[in-house]
Amino acid sequence: MRLRVDPVKCQGYAICTEVAARHFTLDDWGFAQALVVDVDEGDVPAVTEAVRECPVRAIRWIDGPATGGPAPRPAPPAV
Amino acid sequence: MTGSARREAGTPVVAPPLPILTTVSAARPWAGEDDGLLGPTPFVREDRSGYEARGGHRDRVLLDCGDDRLARLAARPGLPGLLGRGGAAFPALRKIRAVADGVAATGLSPVVVANGAEGEPLSVKDRYLLRYRPHLVLDGLLTVAAALEAPIAHVYVADRAARTSAEAALAELDVPAGGPQVRVFAAQDTYVAGEETAVVRALTTGIARPADKPPRPFQVGVGGAPTLVLNVETLACIARAGLPAGRDAGSTFLATVSGAGRPPVLYELPTGLPLGDLLREHLGRVDSSADVLFGGFFGGILPAWPDLELSHPGVLRRGGSLGCGSLHLLAAPACPVRTTADVVAYYARHNAGQCGMCMASSSAIAATLAELGDPRPGVAYAALLPRWAAQLRGRGACAVPDAIAVLLRALLRSHPQEVTRHLASGCDECRRAPGEPRWGHLLASLPSDGEPVTADGPVGRVPELVPVGVEVR
Numbered sequence: 427m428r429l430r431v432d433p434v435k436c437q438g439y440a441i442c443t444e445v446a447a448r449h450f451t452l453d454d455w456g457f458a459q460a461l462v463v464d465v466d467e468g469d470v471p472a473v474t475e476a477v478r479e480c481p482v483r484a485i486r487w488i489d490g491p492a493t494g495g496p497a498p499r500p501a502p503p504a505v
Numbered sequence: 506m507t508g509s510a511r512r513e514a515g516t517p518v519v520a521p522p523l524p525i526l527t528t529v530s531a532a533r534p535w536a537g538e539d540d541g542l543l544g545p546t547p548f549v550r551e552d553r554s555g556y557e558a559r560g561g562h563r564d565r566v567l568l569d570c571g572d573d574r575l576a577r578l579a580a581r582p583g584l585p586g587l588l589g590r591g592g593a594a595f596p597a598l599r600k601i602r603a604v605a606d607g608v609a610a611t612g613l614s615p616v617v618v619a620n621g622a623e624g625e626p627l628s629v630k631d632r633y634l635l636r637y638r639p640h641l642v643l644d645g646l647l648t649v650a651a652a653l654e655a656p657i658a659h660v661y662v663a664d665r666a667a668r669t670s671a672e673a674a675l676a677e678l679d680v681p682a683g684g685p686q687v688r689v690f691a692a693q694d695t696y697v698a699g700e701e702t703a704v705v706r707a708l709t710t711g712i713a714r715p716a717d718k719p720p721r722p723f724q725v726g727v728g729g730a731p732t733l734v735l736n737v738e739t740l741a742c743i744a745r746a747g748l749p750a751g752r753d754a755g756s757t758f759l760a761t762v763s764g765a766g767r768p769p770v771l772y773e774l775p776t777g778l779p780l781g782d783l784l785r786e787h788l789g790r791v792d793s794s795a796d797v798l799f800g801g802f803f804g805g806i807l808p809a810w811p812d813l814e815l816s817h818p819g820v821l822r823r824g825g826s827l828g829c830g831s832l833h834l835l836a837a838p839a840c841p842v843r844t845t846a847d848v849v850a851y852y853a854r855h856n857a858g859q860c861g862m863c864m865a866s867s868s869a870i871a872a873t874l875a876e877l878g879d880p881r882p883g884v885a886y887a888a889l890l891p892r893w894a895a896q897l898r899g900r901g902a903c904a905v906p907d908a909i910a911v912l913l914r915a916l917l918r919s920h921p922q923e924v925t926r927h928l929a930s931g932c933d934e935c936r937r938a939p940g941e942p943r944w945g946h947l948l949a950s951l952p953s954d955g956e957p958v959t960a961d962g963p964v965g966r967v968p969e970l971v972p973v974g975v976e977v978r
Contacts, residue, residue, distance in 0.1 A: 432717045433860035434902050453896045454889075455865035488719055 427465045428488050429473060431458045435484035442476040442485060449473050450485075458484065527763055527949050529629045532771040535757070535778070540750070542741050542759055543773045544638050550670060553677040556640035560749040562678070565648050575605055578652040581746040583753030590758065591620060591699070591736035592803055592828040593904075594817040597743070597754075600733065603723040604653055607731030615655045616727040617685075618708065619646040621662035621671070621737040622692040622699035625801025626851070626948045628831040630759035631737045633771055633951060635660075635667035638741065639674035643687075645740025648747065649733060650685040658685045659727070661704050663694040666951070696855040700903040701734040703857070714857045715903035738830075760815070762787055763949050764834035765795065774815060781811025788834070796835040796919075800828020802848045802947070803908045805915025806841045809834070824918050826911060833947065840934035841920050842927050844947075845912050846874035851944040856905045863901050866893065870909060875943075877927040878936030886928055891917055 429449065431442075438457045442450040449469065453459045465473050477485045532547035540559060544551050556562065579585060579598055588594040608615050619642055623631035634642050643660070650658045660675075662668045672689050680687055690708060692698050698713035701722050707713035708727045726732020735743075738759055746754035758776055763769035765788060774783065781791045795809040804826035807813070813823055820827040835844055853871040856863050870893055873886065894913035897906040917924060927935065939945075 430717070430719075431900075432902075433862050433900055433906075434717055437861060453862060453866070453900075454893065455862060455869060457862035457865065459862075459896060459900065 427467075427470055427473075428463055429460050429465055430463075430486055430488045431460050432484045432486065433457070435482045437482055437484070439481050441479045441481065445479055446472040446476040450476060527769050527946075528952055529761060529763070529769040529771055529949050530952050531768060532633070532773075534773045535775055541757060541773045542634065542638070542641070542738065542745065543771070544641075547771075548637060550637050551640060553640055553674065556638075556644070561640055561644050561744065562647075563747075565644065565651055565747070574652045574654070575602065578648065578743075581743065581754060582751070583746055583755045584743065587739065587742055587746075587754040588817055589736055590738035590742070590830065591701075592625070592800060592826075594827070597735060597739050600723060600735070601649060601652065604731045604733040607723050608653065611731060613730045614657075615653045616657050616659065616708075616730050616732045617646060617650045617653060617655045618659045618661050618704055618727070618732060618734045619643075619737050619740050620699055620701065620704055620734050621660065621664075621667060622694075622704065622713075623663070623829075624694075624696040624699045625803065625829045625831060626696075626944065627763060627798070627801050627833050628761045628829045629771060629949050629951050630761055630830065632664040632667045633759070634737050634741050635662055635664070636670045636951065639670045640678070641741045641744050642737045643671070643674055643678060644747070645735075645737075645742070645744035646687070647680070647684065648743055649735065649740065653733065655733070656685055657727075658687045659708055660687065660689045661692050661699075661708065662689065663692040663698060664951075666953070696851075697857040697903055697905070703903065704734050705732055714859055715901075717902040758815075758830050761831040761949055762834070763831070764798070764839075765792075765836040767834075769949055777814050777816045777819065779811060780809060780813040780815055783815065783832070784809060784811065784834075788836075792834075792836055794837060796839065796841050796844075798833040798835060798844060798848070798947075799825045799831070801831050802851060803828040803904070803911065805911045805919075806835065806844060807915055807919050825915050831949075838934055840923070840932055841916060842874065842877055842923055842932060843935045843938055845916050846871065846877065846935065846938065847943040847947060848912060849874055849909055850941060851947070852905055852909055854941065857903060860902055860906075862897075863906050866897060866906065867909060870913070875935075875938070878931050878933070878938065880931045881928050884928075887924070890924070 436458050440452055442458050449462050450458050451461055532543050534541050534543050584598055587597045589597050604615050621631045621635045646658050660671045675687055693713040697703050697715055700715045702716040703713045705722045705726045722732040722734050742754040745751045755776055757773050760772045760774050762772055784791045791811050796806050797809050798806050799820055807823055807825045817827050849871040853867040856867055890913050894910045897910040900906050
């Protein structure tokens with residue numbers, strides 16, 4: 427399973443660094459950075475909690491087939 | 506390297522006034538056996554009849570009928586090895602096939618886009634192609650549209666003159682019924698508008714800002730459809746490979762060469778040319794003390810090694826990136842730290858303004874680099890600069906954080922003693938750098954409408970250097 431922090435969404439709440447400290451850290455400006463991109467099977471629950479607890483839903487799993495996998499999604503909202 | 510010699514001499518350096526907005530009004534092929542990408546007469550617009558006289562708009566018809574269209578496209582000379590010319594150097598054929606796979610998986614009709622929104626301030630080649638060789642670009646666009654059976658094709662372009670030329674070419678072409686619907690889209694003239702997810706968003710919602718990946722446009726693109734976004738030079742290469750006198754699709758590339766106080770020139774260079782050969786032509790000598798800012802603002806500053814091979818793998822091997830193909834030469838007394846600071850200052854101002862980590866890091870790093878005119882002995886910048894370079898890799902929705910990482914890494918790798926010298930004793934050149942916009946001397950453009958062009962005219966093999974005007978804004 428692969429992990430991605432969406433940089434557009436991340437606001438640096440830092441909850442991920444508390445619930446999955448081995449997988450996330452804050453960069454020098456206070457934004458979340460994934461320390462591990464390919465997550466081991468055994469660590470999936472901890473990271474899943476981070477995915478769930480992020481107030482802005484900035485963390486996501488990016489697995490799936492390389493082409494044509496994800497269903498079309500609406501364009502991201504204007505920022 | 507140049508800086509330390511300057512410093513030891515201890516003489517005050519008189520700063521030459523830096524030109525603002527350098528106009529590129531000369532273009533030169535290296536040794537073309539066909540009309541190349543620059544065209545038969547540089548800076549003269551080629552119309553439909555001119556292009557068709559060279560065999561253009563023809564091979565597409567063969568592609569248009571029957572099965573195995575992709576296989577027939579792939580059989581064009583050089584196509585399998587063609588790398589995208591927008592900067593990322595992704596294999597073009599693999600991208601085209603990925604869109605075909607996306608179509609097979611979703612059942613949606615694909616969209617194809619000619620990306621001519623050239624955001625890199627030191628590059629003019631995409632605008633040049635659309636202004637002066639619109640039919641070569643359109644032929645490439647219609648070719649990939651035919652190969653993918655795409656019903657809709659967009660020409661995405663910011664430069665007004667380029668847009669006018671593309672619209673006129675479309676009117677001349679009169680795309681036959683059954684062919685794709687081709688639309689010209691007026692892109693925003695911003696640095697990030699040409700990033701491919703920004704292209705997709707602009708064509709879908711009008712907002713030219715990058716989106717986080719995945720999904721990539723070949724998965725979910727314009728209106729949700731699998732979308733092929735190819736740089737206009739990539740499309741020109743594809744079209745050229747189909748011409749009777751055409752050459753391998755990747756055999757040459759367009760390079761906007763500026764800096765070193767010389768008139769900038771748009772060259773068409775053989776892929777893999779040693780940098781020393783280009784310097785000998787452009788400067789009249791091989792200046793091994795100079796540096797080169799590669800790939801617009803993206804590819805890092807490297808010493809002008811004469812044996813550096815001008816190709817994507819060649820520049821990558823030496824720690825930089827060829828990116829969009831531009832080379833900005835920094836001759837003494839230019840300081841690589843100062844130019845790095847200028848470029849990061851540009852990024853701090855011209856990022857998409859949507860990722861917190863990018864906005865925060867670019868302003869902070871710009872501020873740090875801007876301080877290096879004065880000694881910073883007590884600050885741990887020597888450790889912080891590589892740390893920041895590592896922190897920014899792969900993080901952004903677009904590649905701006907990566908660009909800053911490449912700049913920092915290349916500086917630390919190629920000029921460690923320069924960085925040490927700045928931290929210990931400062932630098933006159935850096936101290937003299939103006940407030941914003943610091944990057945005013947790092948902009949290149951084509952002549953504006955009605956502005957006289959002092960081009961080479963009909964081009965010989967190696968014409969004389971032509972003096973060109975430097976426009977002061």
